[in-house]
Amino acid sequence: MKRSQIRFILCLSLSTLLLLSAVQSSVLDKAVSALQRWSDSHPLEKVYLHTDKPYYLVGDTIWFKAYVTVGARHRLSDLSGAVYVDLIDEADSVAQSLKLPVTSGMAIGDFVLHDSAAREGNYRLRAYTQWMRNAGSDYFYDQTFSVGNSVANTVFSGISYRYQQDGSGTQTYAVLRFTYQDGKPFAGKKLDYHLKESYKTIFSGSTKTNEAGEVSVNLSRLKAPDEMHSRYFVASMEVSKNLAVRKTFPVNQSAAATDIQFFPEGGHMVEGLKSRIAFKATAANGLGVAVAGKILDGKGVEVASFDTQHLGMGYFSLQPEPGNVYTAKIGHKDGSVQTIDLPKAQKSGHVLEVGLSEQNTESLLVRVHSDAEAVKRSARLGLLAQFGGTVQARSEFQISKAITEVNIPLTGVPTGILQLTLFSEQGLPVNERVVFVRAKDQLLLDITSGKDTFMPGERIDLGLSPSDQLGSPVSGNFSVSVVNDDIVPFDPNKERSIFSQLLLSADIRGYIEQPNYYFTDLTAEKTRHLDLLMMTQGYRRFDWKDLLGGEPFIAKYQPEKLLIDITGRVTDLKNKPVPNAKIHMLSNKAGLVLDTVADNNGQYRFGNLLVLHGVSFSFQARAAGNSDRVMIHIDRVLPEPVLRNPNAADVNNDIRPLTKTTLEASLRQDMEQERLGQLSRAQQLREVQIRASTRWNKAYGINESQADEVYRPDPRRPCKTLMECLEEMDASRVRFRLVEDSVENCGKVWRPFYQNDAYFVMIDNMAVSACDYQTFLTSEHPDDIDRVYLSHESPTISSRLGSMAGALSQRYVMAIWTKQKSFRKKYNPSIAHYSPKGFDNAKLFYVPKNPVTDSDAFRKDVATVYWNPSLSVGSGKNGQFSFYVAPRPGNYRVTVEGIDTEGRLGRHVQRVKVR
Numbered sequence: 001m002k003r004s005q006i007r008f009i010l011c012l013s014l015s016t017l018l019l020l021s022a023v024q025s026s027v028l029d030k031a032v033s034a035l036q037r038w039s040d041s042h043p044l045e046k047v048y049l050h051t052d053k054p055y056y057l058v059g060d061t062i063w064f065k066a067y068v069t070v071g072a073r074h075r076l077s078d079l080s081g082a083v084y085v086d087l088i089d090e091a092d093s094v095a096q097s098l099k100l101p102v103t104s105g106m107a108i109g110d111f112v113l114h115d116s117a118a119r120e121g122n123y124r125l126r127a128y129t130q131w132m133r134n135a136g137s138d139y140f141y142d143q144t145f146s147v148g149n150s151v152a153n154t155v156f157s158g159i160s161y162r163y164q165q166d167g168s169g170t171q172t173y174a175v176l177r178f179t180y181q182d183g184k185p186f187a188g189k190k191l192d193y194h195l196k197e198s199y200k201t202i203f204s205g206s207t208k209t210n211e212a213g214e215v216s217v218n219l220s221r222l223k224a225p226d227e228m229h230s231r232y233f234v235a236s237m238e239v240s241k242n243l244a245v246r247k248t249f250p251v252n253q254s255a256a257a258t259d260i261q262f263f264p265e266g267g268h269m270v271e272g273l274k275s276r277i278a279f280k281a282t283a284a285n286g287l288g289v290a291v292a293g294k295i296l297d298g299k300g301v302e303v304a305s306f307d308t309q310h311l312g313m314g315y316f317s318l319q320p321e322p323g324n325v326y327t328a329k330i331g332h333k334d335g336s337v338q339t340i341d342l343p344k345a346q347k348s349g350h351v352l353e354v355g356l357s358e359q360n361t362e363s364l365l366v367r368v369h370s371d372a373e374a375v376k377r378s379a380r381l382g383l384l385a386q387f388g389g390t391v392q393a394r395s396e397f398q399i400s401k402a403i404t405e406v407n408i409p410l411t412g413v414p415t416g417i418l419q420l421t422l423f424s425e426q427g428l429p430v431n432e433r434v435v436f437v438r439a440k441d442q443l444l445l446d447i448t449s450g451k452d453t454f455m456p457g458e459r460i461d462l463g464l465s466p467s468d469q470l471g472s473p474v475s476g477n478f479s480v481s482v483v484n485d486d487i488v489p490f491d492p493n494k495e496r497s498i499f500s501q502l503l504l505s506a507d508i509r510g511y512i513e514q515p516n517y518y519f520t521d522l523t524a525e526k527t528r529h530l531d532l533l534m535m536t537q538g539y540r541r542f543d544w545k546d547l548l549g550g551e552p553f554i555a556k557y558q559p560e561k562l563l564i565d566i567t568g569r570v571t572d573l574k575n576k577p578v579p580n581a582k583i584h585m586l587s588n589k590a591g592l593v594l595d596t597v598a599d600n601n602g603q604y605r606f607g608n609l610l611v612l613h614g615v616s617f618s619f620q621a622r623a624a625g626n627s628d629r630v631m632i633h634i635d636r637v638l639p640e641p642v643l644r645n646p647n648a649a650d651v652n653n654d655i656r657p658l659t660k661t662t663l664e665a666s667l668r669q670d671m672e673q674e675r676l677g678q679l680s681r682a683q684q685l686r687e688v689q690i691r692a693s694t695r696w697n698k699a700y701g702i703n704e705s706q707a708d709e710v711y712r713p714d715p716r717r718p719c720k721t722l723m724e725c726l727e728e729m730d731a732s733r734v735r736f737r738l739v740e741d742s743v744e745n746c747g748k749v750w751r752p753f754y755q756n757d758a759y760f761v762m763i764d765n766m767a768v769s770a771c772d773y774q775t776f777l778t779s780e781h782p783d784d785i786d787r788v789y790l791s792h793e794s795p796t797i798s799s800r801l802g803s804m805a806g807a808l809s810q811r812y813v814m815a816i817w818t819k820q821k822s823f824r825k826k827y828n829p830s831i832a833h834y835s836p837k838g839f840d841n842a843k844l845f846y847v848p849k850n851p852v853t854d855s856d857a858f859r860k861d862v863a864t865v866y867w868n869p870s871l872s873v874g875s876g877k878n879g880q881f882s883f884y885v886a887p888r889p890g891n892y893r894v895t896v897e898g899i900d901t902e903g904r905l906g907r908h909v910q911r912v913k914v915r
Helices: 003-024 029-041 372-376 498-503 515-519 524-536 544-549 655-675 722-728 774-778 795-805
Strands: 045-051 061-070 082-088 094-101 106-112 121-128 141-148 156-166 169-179 190-197 200-208 214-218 231-240 243-251 259-264 275-282 292-296 302-307 313-318 327-331 337-341 350-355 363-370 380-387 390-398 403-409 416-423 429-437 444-448 459-467 476-484 564-572 582-587 592-597 603-609 617-622 630-634 709-711 734-740 748-754 760-763 785-791 813-818 831-834 864-873 879-884 890-900 905-914
Touching: 029 380, 029 390, 029 544, 045 121, 045 141, 045 476, 045 498, 061 082, 061 121, 061 498, 061 864, 061 890, 082 106, 094 106, 106 864, 121 243, 141 655, 156 243, 156 655, 169 190, 169 231, 169 243, 190 214, 200 214, 259 327, 259 337, 259 524, 275 350, 275 524, 302 313, 313 524, 350 416, 350 429, 363 380, 363 416, 363 429, 380 403, 390 403, 429 524, 429 544, 444 890, 444 905, 459 476, 459 864, 459 890, 476 879, 476 905, 498 515, 498 890, 498 905, 515 524, 564 617, 592 603, 617 630, 630 831, 722 734, 722 774, 722 785, 748 774, 760 795, 785 795, 795 813, 864 879, 864 890
Parallel strands: 760 813
Antiparallel strands: 045 061, 061 106, 082 094, 082 121, 121 141, 156 169, 169 214, 190 200, 190 231, 231 243, 259 275, 275 313, 292 302, 292 327, 327 337, 350 363, 363 403, 380 390, 380 416, 416 429, 444 459, 459 879, 476 864, 476 890, 564 603, 564 630, 582 592, 582 617, 617 831, 709 785, 734 748, 785 813, 890 905
């Protein structure tokens, strides 16, 4: 053979090897590229709220600090300049809402639970940024907490469930309970109740409480609840002849059956391959429940058994035989037996097994179990480990035996959820598993006091020294809460913490029971329990199929900065763009008068505006020749809708035992203030409705309870126009008809009717003709509608309501009020008003500078004695804070949370004893 031929063959062989190598190394290339694109376009923001305490009473203030982080390493975010925090009640309605400025990734705020508005019940705190809305509400901060009665309220309530077997199956009853503070029942009291879902009434009834102060309501015939909204009872109990108390009760159970789901490790079982199968048993209230059972094959032979290890979770091993099917048989305490089919095994494929080592934290052992066909053809696979969109490790290998072991290095991987995905030769995901990595990257927070115990009434001086795991000092920003542990006792496992939220809850869809359990007093057992959670919950920030499909990401919501732009467009009356239109913008409160010119597409922009709470804008557009025959449009960002509580299992059905100690302290405080002449108990508002009241509301002519129908804008209720909203209002009797106008002869107009009689319409206490309110009724729902009262039953009420507009003899009245109280009688489409959500101010927590004395009744039994959301500590320095304790022995809990400049998280809880 000639030398040139040998060179050619060698070159061809080398080229072939290189080509084969390139083909083999491409298993993960597409996935890595897709992940990189996703990570670049999806910077991950998260929000955590540190609150001063875990539950409250009516009349309290909720103090909180928001930490906004970005990226897998939780650095304080510079992406968003605003965070939204909503206080949501049991009816999934926003009770209060704040927009707070974010500075260096942090914001502070507060909610006051006013006696006049807040009631005993379960509330939610929800926090998010506009950018986070692109990922969906599953990843918002959303915490459920309890609010107990104020000291002025003498009616305590709770809900429980009773199950009863009859010929048609299991009957489910909701039991509403009413007692005095001492537990004595409200017996023989008239009660009206309504079961509601969002704004809709499902059914209602009227009855009396029994000797135990209870009312039972059958829920068995209800259809499955709307996945988007929560159900709740609204009940009004007649305490005395002229007094009635209104209560709400969450409904978080509708059936007695236990739900059990099975999760094969890696995603599925494969015939002939041994798999670990995790399971989760959930009771009707959404909490984990202990169960035990056995696995039967298709012939009824027992092949495995199982029982729960933690909060309804556990696992067992099974090697499915070809062609066989398997069922789980579970026996319950009531003697019933539940049978559930296991997921069917695939005929071929792979199974993932992750081995957690409590001794070796530097790597993760992953075993890939493969079927005989894959071994025979030496299938090439790829294993990818990613954390928050960043590739932490990748490995490509050929299958040469039934079990292939792959070590994933964990050096440099931060604490949090690591996603492992196995890819086929075609680069498609075939198996997935998530694990929780515990790295040594949390801050060490040392709180020093100089002594172990303190004297009653003493000033306590504490110092905070943060450091990394090696003991090197770091700088960071922290928040500090000090509560009286004797007044506010609580299970730490049920708390939210900066660890449980940012490292766990913010990355996983679905409810997590007791998330802080996995981050307090760490043990090997808790590590195993956390892995059970990973096997039954899973990471779902994205779907690989969507990523590999290559669809470009288009953000619907852009990051919002401290300074915002107001944009829109100008069109003619046929909705065609008006180029070079002139737009004039005015805000009296902000002291702004600005002008701009639209571009060739009619688009305009007013930029770099700092909008504070209560600031509104007026716009006027003009075309060439100063013509006002144009329409001005404003780009509005709609508020985030409120969906069903994702943590409904945290709803407390009996709040009184939880808040008993806090309420007793509040009562002592109230009685002491009364004794010292500092407060009369009669000054406190009571949670009652005075039915015999004859006092009129001067602003609206009548009391709201006297109107036959009331409409208020509700974000849970989608409707486009005011006319549509009024017609679809719950139990609405308003109907609109298109009739010929006989007053101003403006043609056919829409008029509201009650049966066959037209309503007299008034807007902002001004009589408005049908010709003038047409656009107001039929155009896009105005932002500034405050409320609508309708009166048709009582001539006296109608007359009183109509008198606000100078019409005393009207029988049927529709009264509409706008928030600005400035309705424009003649609609002009070239003029628009806009009230964007502005930044709210935060109050400062009052820190006394003098000792607490026996004569200071208010401070002796206060629950939160100190709150500091802005404790900044420089590197190598000591953060100092001080507070006074009550003049009596007690125990106090100091909680410090925060983040350093590198994104490392810290939390420390320390007890202070006063003897």
